[in-house]
Amino acid sequence: MDTRLSEFEPISIQKYVQELDLLANPILNAKEKEFLADFYEFIEKNLDKDLRALEELNYYVEEPTQDKKRDIVIKIMKKLAENGYYSTTLNENEYEVGKITRNALIAYALCGGRWSDYSERYIAGNWSIEMGRLAGGTLYCNPVNYKANDYQREKFLNPIAKDGAIAASAMTEFNAGSDIFRMELNLQVTDDKVIAKGKKVFITNGMIADYIILYGRINNGPLGAVIVDTEHQQLKNFRSARIRTYGMRDAFVSRLIFDRVELPRENLLQGNGLDIAFHQLTEERLVIGAEALGDAMKKLLYSHTYALHRRQFEQRLHEYQVIRFPISANIRQLNLLLTALINYTRELDKRPELGGSKLMAAQAMGLKIQTTELAFEAATHCFRTMGGRGFIRQYSNPIGLLDAYCMLHGGGSNYVLEDSESRRLFKYKPTRRELEDVIPKIDL
Ligand SMILES: Cc1cc2nc3c(=O)[nH]c(=O)nc-3n(C[C@H](O)[C@H](O)[C@H](O)COP(=O)(O)OP(=O)(O)OC[C@H]3O[C@@H](n4cnc5c(N)ncnc54)[C@H](O)[C@@H]3O)c2cc1C
Numbered sequence: 001m002d003t004r005l006s007e008f009e010p011i012s013i014q015k016y017v018q019e020l021d022l023l024a025n026p027i028l029n030a031k032e033k034e035f036l037a038d039f040y041e042f043i044e045k046n047l048d049k050d051l052r053a054l055e056e057l058n059y060y061v062e063e064p065t066q067d068k069k070r071d072i073v074i075k076i077m078k079k080l081a082e083n084g085y086y087s088t089t090l091n092e093n094e095y096e097v098g099k100i101t102r103n104a105l106i107a108y109a110l111c112g113g114r115w116s117d118y119s120e121r122y123i124a125g126n127w128s129i130e131m132g133r134l135a136g137g138t139l140y141c142n143p144v145n146y147k148a149n150d151y152q153r154e155k156f157l158n159p160i161a162k163d164g165a166i167a168a169s170a171m172t173e174f175n176a177g178s179d180i181f182r183m184e185l186n187l188q189v190t191d192d193k194v195i196a197k198g199k200k201v202f203i204t205n206g207m208i209a210d211y212i213i214l215y216g217r218i219n220n221g222p223l224g225a226v227i228v229d230t231e232h233q234q235l236k237n238f239r240s241a242r243i244r245t246y247g248m249r250d251a252f253v254s255r256l257i258f259d260r261v262e263l264p265r266e267n268l269l270q271g272n273g274l275d276i277a278f279h280q281l282t283e284e285r286l287v288i289g290a291e292a293l294g295d296a297m298k299k300l301l302y303s304h305t306y307a308l309h310r311r312q313f314e315q316r317l318h319e320y321q322v323i324r325f326p327i328s329a330n331i332r333q334l335n336l337l338l339t340a341l342i343n344y345t346r347e348l349d350k351r352p353e354l355g356g357s358k359l360m361a362a363q364a365m366g367l368k369i370q371t372t373e374l375a376f377e378a379a380t381h382c383f384r385t386m387g388g389r390g391f392i393r394q395y396s397n398p399i400g401l402l403d404a405y406c407m408l409h410g411g412g413s414n415y416v417l418e419d420s421e422s423r424r425l426f427k428y429k430p431t432r433r434e435l436e437d438v439i440p441k442i443d444l
Pocket of ligand 1: 135168169170171172176177178179201202203204205248253406407409410411412413414415416417419
């Protein structure tokens with residue numbers, strides 16, 4: 001059943017807004033603009049039809065849509081990979097823009113979409129699809145690229161990074177969310193096998209993935225990581241199911257069960273699981289920041305359009321300051337944060353050793369917090385500006401109105417990040433003098 005009411009006109013973005021166009025932003029250099037312009041053209045020519053087909057499926061209720069969605073998502077990831085847009089880990093020398101900056105520009109564009117001068121319409125972005133790209137292309141490919149031996153690289157990196165197979169990164173468990181040290185999934189390692197037993201939850205791409213990097217405890221001890229080839233989801237004793245989310249409706253966020261799944265010992269990655277998972281943390285935070293900014297841009301475009309056209313009390317909505325001010329305040333903030341983001345990604349590309357810097361990781365964490373909060377705020381303003389329409393599927397669906405709500409938790413919950421950020425600021429080591437002052441008092 002189609003849920004759309006014929007009385008409601010779709011909100012159609014009809015006006016180019018220079019302040020919301022990254023290609024017009026003076027912060028990007030010529031090479032970055034060229035890369036971004038090519039990617040926008042790729043979205044318009046190769047993905048737009050698929051993205052619209054996904055949007056269409058979200059209007060239906062009481063009809064099975066999951067298999068259709070899965071096929072479209074798989075097709076999109078393949079197209080991205082064929083054009084070097086899925087993972088940016090390989091073939092670095094072929095590009096004039098660094099891999100982290102490329103990753104961030106793709107993320108921004110895929111979430112935000114863009115006004116097309118060519119066809120004079122808005123080409124939609126989709127944060128769920130970008131989440132799937134991030135999970136496979138970055139959260140899976142980067143750690144595998146970091147630790148894989150030649151055999152593992154050939155077998156478990158190239159099919160994903162080059163050919164676009166779907167992949168996932170499985171860390172979160174029912175009892176180990178923010179507190180990742182509480183992970184319980186056991187990886188029992190024998191001479192020739194690894195036997196995985198345990199459950200994972202909230203795993204993006206989990207139920208459509210061909211490959212999963214699975215984190216767990218090696219023989220119930222230290223954390224490790226193993227690659228699971230799901231044999232196209234037919235692997236014995238492995239089960240996966242979709243978790244129904246209210247936002248991110250085209251991302252296959254899943255629950256996974258490993259009921260003594262047997263894996264070849266060659267699939268085990270060498271090294272500590274936490275190091276494998278977190279060595280690319282700074283990049284991940286920056287790319288999520290780019291996603292959030294792309295998403296905020298999209299929400300602002302929709303709020304702007306609606307405020308321009310909707311009339312109430314014989315005025316257009318934008319004539320009321322209460323509607324106009326939050327939109328322009330958010331646009332100012334968006335452009336400031338974009339400047340910070342591009343400077344961080346460029347610097348990290350130039351000096352890869354910064355990936356190991358604690359201060360850089362903290363600054364990327366700060367950016368992740370501010371950008372996802374901005375996306376959240378822009379979504380809230382959009383919801384307010386649209387009145388009752390924001391509440392129904394017909395309008396919230398093309399805008400992806402609730403996506404930003406999920407991302408206050410994805411990639412590290414904002415409260416946890418804020419707590420550790422503020423703790424670090426107030427970390428206090430007493431001076432020798434202070435210690436000496438205290439010791440005599442204790443002696444007394
Ligand atoms: C859309 C989406 C996609 C995801 N994809 C993946 C994926 O691909 N792979 C994967 O492994 N995981 C994934 N996750 C899981 C995500 O990493 C977890 O949701 C996140 O780590 C938080 O864990 P939790 O949900 O158990 O929340 P909890 O840990 O239960 O936290 C609940 C609340 O308490 C707060 N809190 C917890 N500890 C502290 C603290 N020390 N100080 C202050 N506040 C605190 C949190 O910020 C949060 O607001 C995804 C999540 C979402 C929403």
